[in-house]
Amino acid sequence: MKLTRLLTLSTAVLALLVCGMVGHITHNAWRRYDATNAGLQALRLTHSAMVAAEKLSFERGPVNAVLGATGATVDPALRERLRVGRAITDLALLQLERELKMQGAARVAALQPLHTALAAARATVDQLAALPPPQRTPEKMQTAISQMFDLVPLALDAVTGYTLASERVYPRVSRALIRARYAVELREYAGRMGSTLTVALATRQPLTAEDHQQLQLLRGRIAQLRQQILSPGDHRGDDAALTAAMARVDDIALGAGQRLVAEVERDSRAGRPYAMDTNQFALRYVPTMTPILTLRDTLLHEAEQRAQKDHAHARRELWIAVLAGAAILLALTLLLLIVRRRVIVPLLHATRAVIRLGNGDYSRDPSGLQRNDEIGDMLRALSTLRNNSIERQQLELERQHLIEELRVRANTDYLTGILNRRAFASAGNQRLHAARAHNATLAVILFDLDHFKSVNDSHGHEAGDQALIGVTAVVRAELRDGEILARHGGEEFVVMPSHCTHEQARILAERLRVAIEREPLTLADGHILRVTASFGVASASGPTAALDSLLHAADLALYRAKRNGRNRVE
Numbered sequence: 001m002k003l004t005r006l007l008t009l010s011t012a013v014l015a016l017l018v019c020g021m022v023g024h025i026t027h028n029a030w031r032r033y034d035a036t037n038a039g040l041q042a043l044r045l046t047h048s049a050m051v052a053a054e055k056l057s058f059e060r061g062p063v064n065a066v067l068g069a070t071g072a073t074v075d076p077a078l079r080e081r082l083r084v085g086r087a088i089t090d091l092a093l094l095q096l097e098r099e100l101k102m103q104g105a106a107r108v109a110a111l112q113p114l115h116t117a118l119a120a121a122r123a124t125v126d127q128l129a130a131l132p133p134p135q136r137t138p139e140k141m142q143t144a145i146s147q148m149f150d151l152v153p154l155a156l157d158a159v160t161g162y163t164l165a166s167e168r169v170y171p172r173v174s175r176a177l178i179r180a181r182y183a184v185e186l187r188e189y190a191g192r193m194g195s196t197l198t199v200a201l202a203t204r205q206p207l208t209a210e211d212h213q214q215l216q217l218l219r220g221r222i223a224q225l226r227q228q229i230l231s232p233g234d235h236r237g238d239d240a241a242l243t244a245a246m247a248r249v250d251d252i253a254l255g256a257g258q259r260l261v262a263e264v265e266r267d268s269r270a271g272r273p274y275a276m277d278t279n280q281f282a283l284r285y286v287p288t289m290t291p292i293l294t295l296r297d298t299l300l301h302e303a304e305q306r307a308q309k310d311h312a313h314a315r316r317e318l319w320i321a322v323l324a325g326a327a328i329l330l331a332l333t334l335l336l337l338i339v340r341r342r343v344i345v346p347l348l349h350a351t352r353a354v355i356r357l358g359n360g361d362y363s364r365d366p367s368g369l370q371r372n373d374e375i376g377d378m379l380r381a382l383s384t385l386r387n388n389s390i391e392r393q394q395l396e397l398e399r400q401h402l403i404e405e406l407r408v409r410a411n412t413d414y415l416t417g418i419l420n421r422r423a424f425a426s427a428g429n430q431r432l433h434a435a436r437a438h439n440a441t442l443a444v445i446l447f448d449l450d451h452f453k454s455v456n457d458s459h460g461h462e463a464g465d466q467a468l469i470g471v472t473a474v475v476r477a478e479l480r481d482g483e484i485l486a487r488h489g490g491e492e493f494v495v496m497p498s499h500c501t502h503e504q505a506r507i508l509a510e511r512l513r514v515a516i517e518r519e520p521l522t523l524a525d526g527h528i529l530r531v532t533a534s535f536g537v538a539s540a541s542g543p544t545a546a547l548d549s550l551l552h553a554a555d556l557a558l559y560r561a562k563r564n565g566r567n568r569v570e
């Protein structure tokens, strides 16, 4: 697999793994954040529901006062108190409805049973209040009071589903909510104790056995709730605030309030007339329950603070997860880019450079030689290898050149630059073999300058050399390509024409003779020199032809030419 492909694949796998990991961490952080958010919402919603429940309990105070009124017509002040009580309840319900709507329009439907029951209870109260006091039988009053009692659980039930769901995702909030709910129930049961007295106070009758039993039950339930609120659980909050709130509950709600109830009970048992009517009782009793609401708010406030702390913590964790994830991805991308740029790409360049070197292409150095790392070391080594290869190539060329020069020199006559005797033997033999193969005639012309000794003697050896060079040029000019001219030794030359008969060779020899005789040679000292030469021509054909015997025959003919007067062809 190619490196680039491997890098792309590993990058993709690594990116997937990191994305998965970052996604998992971020998802968990988000879940924690979302859970604390849901917890906070649940607390606020529950708080609103509890306030609404408390207002419904509170509404029973004026209801009891109105129902317990003994005059022929209900005192307008009492009616006003009832109107205000109902308005306060409606306001609390509106607030609860608004908050439920924020959680989704469908959640508002949970309040419907409460609205229906509240309208019915209020209608019952109004109908009863319109009757003259004697017609308000204890049963009818009990029914009205019971209808009011039933409203409180309905208010709490409207948010129960939501809070239960929130408790599941954010369990830490659940203990606080339960304790707050205990406080609400405490307030409710304390209120019910007051309401239990309503019929007796309104009718000026002693408490019934059921009333006493109900009061005992409520006392027991209140004591139990008190214990449950105080139980340690996982409570780690502001104990001082809770203790203070509980002390006020003990002192006022369970102290003064319960003493008021006990006073009515005592009067009832002793058969004494009650010291107060329902309105007076409500005016004294209802305020004693305020510390319970303070206790409830203390518990909710403490839970809300804890949830807010958790929420802030979760938000911080979420941010850290998101930022750390982004940083890791960024770092990974940068790392891969750096690896690609600093390692993979140079490696590819180096590979191409090695391939070029392998193919004998030394045209350019690999780039990145200035790098100060291992890749740079490798590229420099490659550059050195390239330089060495270039040097070796140059040396090889020089060697080839020298060999060629030596070969040329070995075959060339140093003075005239034409083939020497040795080279002629080799070239002549090749021609001979070719001629034998084609059964052709092969001719040689041997010529020797006449009286050359006297040239040397008269003009010096150097002039003799110049004469030899001059004659070579004259003969060369007369020959065609492919016709061999060689110096056979001293002032003797040999010509081997290509593809010609004996007669054609003789004619050529004659032409050469004339050319030498005709051409004046100018020496270095300015003297004009005229030389002649004697020619011997020989030819051979057939399978027995040999260069030595051909040359020997030409030599004999040359000898004859000398003997017969020189400057002639034999």
Ligand SMILES: Nc1nc2c(ncn2[C@@H]2O[C@H](COP(=O)(O)OP(=O)(O)OP(=O)(O)O)[C@@H](O)[C@H]2O)c(=O)[nH]1
Pocket (backbone or CB within 6 Å): 448, 449, 450, 451, 452, 453, 454, 456, 460, 461, 462, 463, 464, 465, 468, 489, 490, 491, 562, 566
């Ligand atoms: N300058 C010079 N002279 C050479 C060279 N090679 C041979 N000679 C001379 O050529 C002369 C040959 O003389 P000979 O053999 O007597 O013949 P010749 O004087 O030419 O007389 P014939 O050949 O009989 O006409 C000698 O003096 C050699 O020294 C050479 O390379 N340079």
